[in-house]
Amino acid sequence: MNFIITTPLYYVNDKPHLGSVYTTIICDSIARYKRLRGEKVLFITGVDEHGLKIQRTAFNNGVSPKEHCDEISEIFKKNWLKWNISFNKFIRTTSPEHEKVVHEFYEKVKASNDIYMGEQKGWYCVGCEEFKDNPDNSPSYKCPIHKKNLEWKNENNLFFRLSKYQKAIEELIQDPEFIEPKERRNEIINFVSKGLKDFSISRTNLDWGIRVPDYINHTFYVWFDALLGYVSSISSDDNKYSLDSSIESGWPANVHIIGKDILRFHAIYWPAMLISAGMKPPKKILGHGFLTREGQKMGKSLGNVLDPENLLKKYGEESVRWYLLKDISLGSDGDFQDRRFVDIINNDLANTIGNLLNRTTSMSRKWFNNQTPPLSEKNNNELITLANKSTKNFLTYFDNFKIDKASNEILVFATNVNLYLNKKEPWSLIKDDKNINEVKLIIYNVLEATRIIGTLIRPILPEFSIKILYQLGENNIENKDWEENLKWGLLPESRSLPKPIPIINKLDYE
Numbered sequence: 201m202n203f204i205i206t207t208p209l210y211y212v213n214d215k216p217h218l219g220s221v222y223t224t225i226i227c228d229s230i231a232r233y234k235r236l237r238g239e240k241v242l243f244i245t246g247v248d249e250h251g252l253k254i255q256r257t258a259f260n261n262g263v264s265p266k267e268h269c270d271e272i273s274e275i276f277k278k279n280w281l282k283w284n285i286s287f288n289k290f291i292r293t294t295s296p297e298h299e300k301v302v303h304e305f306y307e308k309v310k311a312s313n314d315i316y317m318g319e320q321k322g323w324y325c326v327g328c329e330e331f332k333d334n335p336d337n338s339p340s341y342k343c344p345i346h347k348k349n350l351e352w353k354n355e356n357n358l359f360f361r362l363s364k365y366q367k368a369i370e371e372l373i374q375d376p377e378f379i380e381p382k383e384r385r386n387e388i389i390n391f392v393s394k395g396l397k398d399f400s401i402s403r404t405n406l407d408w409g410i411r412v413p414d415y416i417n418h419t420f421y422v423w424f425d426a427l428l429g430y431v432s433s434i435s436s437d438d439n440k441y442s443l444d445s446s447i448e449s450g451w452p453a454n455v456h457i458i459g460k461d462i463l464r465f466h467a468i469y470w471p472a473m474l475i476s477a478g479m480k481p482p483k484k485i486l487g488h489g490f491l492t493r494e495g496q497k498m499g500k501s502l503g504n505v506l507d508p509e510n511l512l513k514k515y516g517e518e519s520v521r522w523y524l525l526k527d528i529s530l531g532s533d534g535d536f537q538d539r540r541f542v543d544i545i546n547n548d549l550a551n552t553i554g555n556l557l558n559r560t561t562s563m564s565r566k567w568f569n570n571q572t573p574p575l576s577e578k579n580n581n582e583l584i585t586l587a588n589k590s591t592k593n594f595l596t597y598f599d600n601f602k603i604d605k606a607s608n609e610i611l612v613f614a615t616n617v618n619l620y621l622n623k624k625e626p627w628s629l630i631k632d633d634k635n636i637n638e639v640k641l642i643i644y645n646v647l648e649a650t651r652i653i654g655t656l657i658r659p660i661l662p663e664f665s666i667k668i669l670y671q672l673g674e675n676n677i678e679n680k681d682w683e684e685n686l687k688w689g690l691l692p693e694s695r696s697l698p699k700p701i702p703i704i705n706k707l708d709y710e
């Protein structure tokens with residue numbers, strides 16, 4: 201069965217910013233990890249193209265919504281390739297296939313008697329594409345996320361009978377596995393306990409959307425349309441474009457990775473819609489924190505985004521990946537700070553891992569004929585226990601989506617290996633011939649430990665991993681069983697080692 205993992209389908213009001221890069225990198229590392237563990241993965245990403253926000257953006261840019269969406273969608277797709285994102289499906293919500301699935305879904309929900317016409321009055325945030333509470337009922341009240349004025353709306357819309365699913369949702373969120381981390385789950389439990397209200401799923405006076413079949417002047421509310429992208433993206437494998445075909449492809453999704461801003465849609469509205477249509481809710485919603493800059497959410501509307509293109513050019517894709525994955529715990533907000541970024545990359549990747557590899561392969565080449573050392577004694581040493589412990593921890597953390605802790609575990613191990621090397625001082629021992637067997641063991645152990653580090657780091661930094669392993673004379677890495685390669689002792693003795701080259705350059709402060 202497929203392991204289905206998704207990013208949010210990003211709005212195309214602008215090109216990707218570091219926030220969308222962050223979520224996508226998280227998904228990518230999980231998708232890579234699952235593949236390495238032998239699962240068949242369907243990694244879905246894509247774009248959310250309809251709605252008022254996009255229609256207005258296109259208008260302000262003087263182009264048609266379609267032209268605008270074509271341009272930005274292509275930028276998103278190309279961007280993910282530049283970031284080495286291993287997605288399997290890229291869904292555009294303007295595709296005719298998606299529209300077909302939305303229509304089919306609507307008919308099912310209607311057949312469950314969950315759609316009715318009602319009056320929608322309220323304050324709307326175009327940035328969120330969501331009705332909001334306005335505690336003062338004042339036109340100058342601003343959306344706490346987008347810091348923009350809300351707009352008053354009063355129209356007759358179709359409603360979805362969310363209230364009918366109060367009990368079903370309460371049961372669903374009882375399961376501690378369904379929403380993670382804990383803080384997010386508590387937020388939702390609290391919200392649901394106040395009683396769920398029906399919400400409108402169509403709009404009048406908005407052309408840029410999928411038409412509602414029975415009501416000529418209504419288009420679907422952008423969220424009712426976009427969430428279905430997760431389903432329509434996998435319904436196309438046999439050109440059927442149907443809900444049944446999505447189920448055959450493995451629906452329900454194993455995990456939706458999202459930011460905390462869109463938690464309610466995913467943890468409440470979406471499961472209720474699915475249950476209404478006779479489908480299973482997703483298995484897990486993982487809501488990560490916000491990336492902040494100077495303490496404020498980084499966002500297109502706030503104008504404080506870090507341009508990921510610049511970071512990519514300046515630091516390279518994998519440095520950014522390491523910083524975001526290792527330094528930010530999945531549930532918490534993380535402030536992006538340039539100085540911290542440079543320190544972490546230099547310390548973790550260049551010094552702790554890069555130098556360790558470089559100096560040990562150099563010693564091995566110098567003392568053992570450009571090869572890994574031959575061993576003449578039984579090898580029983582403290583690094584074996586440490587390697588097994590770190591590997592076990594790494595897998596457990598990753599299985600529980602604690603990517604920061606998994607990354608840190610690699611670093612803990614690498615630090616221990618550095619300590620071992622410095623304590624053993626093979627450079628002093630080698631001066632006396634009688635120590636040669638001991639030196640062979642020490643160098644072998646450190647090289648073997650770096651092989652395990654290079655293997656462990658693969659789902660997080662795929663290129664860096666290959667560079668490490670290449671320096672140890674490993675080829676054909678793609679075709680080897682990853683888990684098998686985490687076992688101690690697989691580095692061949694007397695294997696030729698290539699000329700050492702630095703696997704990462706140190707970064708400078710600007």
Ligand code: MSP
Pocket residue numbers: 208209210211212218219220222223248426427428429457458459460461462489490491492497498499
């Ligand atoms: N189109 C909807 C999602 C529909 S899913 C069926 C949407 N799009 S969005 O472009 O606004 O993307 C929101 C998501 O982008 C967040 O949930 C998060 O995953 C990511 N991020 C956007 N800004 C972010 C930060 N500042 N920090 C971290 N993630 C951020 O909502």
